[in-house]
Amino acid sequence: LYDPRFEHDACGIGAVANIDGRADHAILEHGKQIILNLHHRGAAGADDVTGDGAGILFQLPDAFLRDEAGRLGVELPPPGQYAAGMVFSPKVREIQDAGRRILEESVAHYGMKVLGWRPVPVHSACLGPIAATAEPVILQVFVEGSPSAPEAFERRLFLARRRAGRTVRARYGPDGEDFYIPSLSSRTINYKGMFMAWQLFEYVPDPNGDSRNCAIKQVASGRFGVTINYLAHARELQIKMAQGAKPGEGGQLPGRKVTEEIARLRHSTPGVSLISPPPHHDIYSIEDLAQLIYDLKAAHPGVKVSVKLVSEIGVGTVAAGVAKGNADEVLISGHDGGTGASPLSSIKHAGCPWELGLAETQQVLINNGLRDRIRVQVDGQLKTGRDVVIGALLGADQFGFGTAALVCMGCTLLRKCHEGACTYGIATQDPELRRRFAGKPEYIVRYMFFVAEEVRRWMARLGFRTFDEMIGRVDRVNVQKGIAHYKAQGLDFSRVFHMPDVDDPSRRRVSRSQVDKHADHPDRAILEKVRSAIQDKKPVKLDQPIRNIHRAVGATLSYEVARRYGSPGLPDGTIELTFCGSAGQSFGAFLAAGVTLRLIGESNDYLGKGLSGGRIIVQKPPEATYIAHRNIIVGNTVLYGATRGELFVNGMAGERFAVRNSGVTAVVEGVGDHGCEYMTGGCVVVLGETGCNFAAGMSGGIAYVLAEMQLFDTLCNLDMVDLETVWQEADKGRLRKLIEKHLHWTGSERAEWILQRWESLVGRFVKVIPIDYRQALEKMRQEEHRDTEMTPATEEVFHG
Known part of the structure; x- marks a missing residue:
């Protein structure tokens, strides 16, 4: 387990390897626990969240790196014939580009080739302020080596790494000191930094190659947290039309359950209730569903899209529309x-058995x-292998547990998920209860192995050699005759x-891909x-025509x-x-x-x-003669x-704006x-007429509406919101600034007319704010005020 030749690989504490020489995630978990247990051995800065360094060195995670490189269009050679390295680069663009170029030249000097670079995703929010000021840009580099002995390959990698570091420091002096290559090897990789022990595993989660990124991501009617970054990191996107336990119903998350973490993930405000509508408001027909499928495939080229339906009479017809919609x-x-957490009445009385819906769909x-x-x-x-076999015979390719x-x-099925007080730490946000959670991935893996073994036995009894042969063979299913x-x-x-x-058994199961539209x-x-x-964040501007196709x-x-x-994206104005x-x-x-x-x-x-941070501007054509604020120029x-960004519309919008x-x-x-x-959340300014039922279900954000006829209260749904005049200076300033921005981006005649008559019209604006x-907001202000008042009160006691 120990060889003096590898003494240079890392300093400090070394973790034990598996004695059989095979990769074992448990070893990494033990190493992680060792680092956490030795927290007291590391120095901490005055802010108590900046450490003098922690890291972990482990075997190159080939499957993970191969998958990530593939996403970048890089095909890695077989294990042992390529290397991966960690590169710390300064944020100065000139040195960053020069460092990459010098490393590529150094690698080529020793007869190797750089295949590509990968930005390492990190969670910078966990860093202390001191460490954050010195945070580098972290990259991974992939290097292909010529056929040679492993020791010779490692030696050339080491020499290339040292040569590149010396060249950058010689060329850029003290500024080049920030260019650093912690590791470059075909065997191991080293994740480290200026961390406290616990920060290491938050800053770079799962460096062993395990991914906490959920492969299948749902797009539900509430669209909470459905951003471009969310969609871009999925392997499959599932449109949830309904839920088996409560078909046809939406959902509501009470404000007491909306913690800071939930609010951050859902892009909302802590303590404010969140409502998911029963329907998707962009799906009122099969054609609308096909459009959403098209949108999701455009937002992530190559992703698979699935549609979740509830077993019911007629589900086969809807499933046919889903197939024609290119899902x-x-x-x-x-x-x-x-x-x-579903209503008891729905759990007991709504929906149909999956067997009926599956048979009709097939x-x-x-x-x-x-x-x-x-x-x-x-x-x-x-639950069992028998369930899987019956599902396959009725026509299913895949099965959800x-x-x-x-x-x-x-x-233990306590049926109190909705209370947020799960005794076993599963369905709860309570930190104390979550500490009780004792589940491990290995438990599910073992269970699935048993299910698979039972499936294999049933297949043998039925005479099927492969699973595909069994799909759709409903002739092998019958009813027990002994039920009296x-x-x-x-x-x-x-x-x-x-x-x-x-005419072909393959037509009973999936055997070809959908057309790429x-x-x-x-x-x-x-x-x-x-x-x-x-690639280089250089501003670009383009003009081109567009059609409704x-x-x-x-x-x-x-x-x-x-x-x-x-999520941060590019600097504002990079692409116009x-x-x-x-x-x-x-x-x-x-x-x-x-x-x-x-x-x-x-x-x-x-x-x-x-919208995930971009800016959209819609202008009336300069040759158009119609009055913008009385004509619809964007649809429903x-x-x-x-979730983030800006929109300026030089005209009216259709129904269900925002x-x-x-x-x-x-x-x-x-509107x-x-x-x-x-x-x-967010802020909406309406400079003209509104339709009825404004602000229905609105639980956050603010709207300012120009009510020239003073009849807006008859058009607004007042169940969850209050109306007030724009009398506070903060509101006046914010509103005027937004109208000025609207004028700047669109050249709106309406905005110019309002600004010219500001003093007389500002009183006709109505502020719409949800009660919760x-x-x-008031609670948050009180907490901030209490925190700021604490220090002066303490000083008065001790120094008064």
């Missing part, structure tokens, strides 16, 4: 499953020639067990023109930004695109920070859906689920019915 998977959810898809191009998944209290997996992790109960007499299962005729997406051409802006413009561009820079014409649906969907889209013309529905459901807005600042010159519905939101 890759349809999920049939049975009534038996579901969260313990038959309809086969009869319409759609089954071979879409996966079918089923869930709803699946929920309750059974929770039981493996310690759940009177309720079972006369039941006819012939329709459930009907097996449509097919994004090959001609306009963002593909735009990306080639703005590549320098994304161009949908989800800006989504793929934003994906590229998010993959490289995450101007379009002339009529934009199709979802213009600017999920637009990333640093990207500005200007549309001179009009837009269809769903503009700014999921604008800013649905938007529905579920979580943080966007928007100025519009009129239709249901404006600011379910809004939880006002109370939450």
